[in-house]
Amino acid sequence: MKRPPLPVAVPEEFRAAIIGTYEVVDGLVHVTGDVDLSCLELTEIPLKFGTVSGYFYCADNRLKSLAGAPTTVGGDCYCNDNQLRWLAGGPKTVGGDFYCAYNELASLEGAPRAVLGSFNCYHNQLRSLRGAPERVVNDFYCSNNHLRSLEGAPKVVGRTFYCSHNQLQTLVGAPETVGGNFSCARNQLQSLVGAPMRVGRDFFCYGNPLQSLKGAPQSVGRAFKSGANIPGLADYLRKIGSA
DSSP states (O other): OOOOOOSSOOOHHHHTTEEEEEEEETTEEEEEEEEEOTTSOOSSOSSOEEEESSOEEOOSSOOSOOTTOOSEESSOEEOOSSOOSOOTTSOSEESSOEEOOSSOOSOOTTOOSEESSOEEOOSSOOSOOTTOOSEESSOEEOOSSOOSOOTTOOSEESSOEEOOSSOOSOOTTOOSEESSOEEOOSSOOSSOTTOOSEESSOEEOOSSOOOOOTTOOSEESSOEEOSSOOTTHHHHHHHHTOO
16 A cells, blocks of 8 residues: 655655554654654654554654653653753653653653653753652653652652662652662762651662661562761661561
């Protein structure tokens, strides 16, 4: 079957980026399959997408906006290594991983509301997590930013939550439950107030000027790693049964 014409004239290499079949409805390109616009030196997304059933890649370009991106992505969505300062115009639902690391993001406003895989926003300019997804099924990475608070973080993260290498002075706003590892290493924490109540695997808090274990998790599935002899540490480790 002959493909319908795309709604705007674009070079052939952009058409070849659609890996599967598509239909055009009201000017939007709906793809059954995948889209790979990576490494094309794009300054904008050249088409207006509606839904993409598979993955949507636009990484390693010079994008400053996600205008034109699909509203729904069934698989992974990678927009890392661009010049994005915000996520407005991007997908609202992602069925796999959402990777927006190595941009210039100052805000997560416009991020997907639900990510059924992992969410990765490390190495940006973030000072807040407001606008972050409400639900992340797997991992959440926000390390190597300028965060001073975890307000806005998802309430439940199915696996790992890493907020290391920031400027955190409190963990208030952290998820209440983390199914895998939790790392708040190398921040400016003096206590653990606001930490998750339950951590399924390891808890890392080394590299902080901790003076107290106040707020430490009630349950740690495997190991508690503080890297320092904090008052009350031995008793706490016995209480939670951690190495």
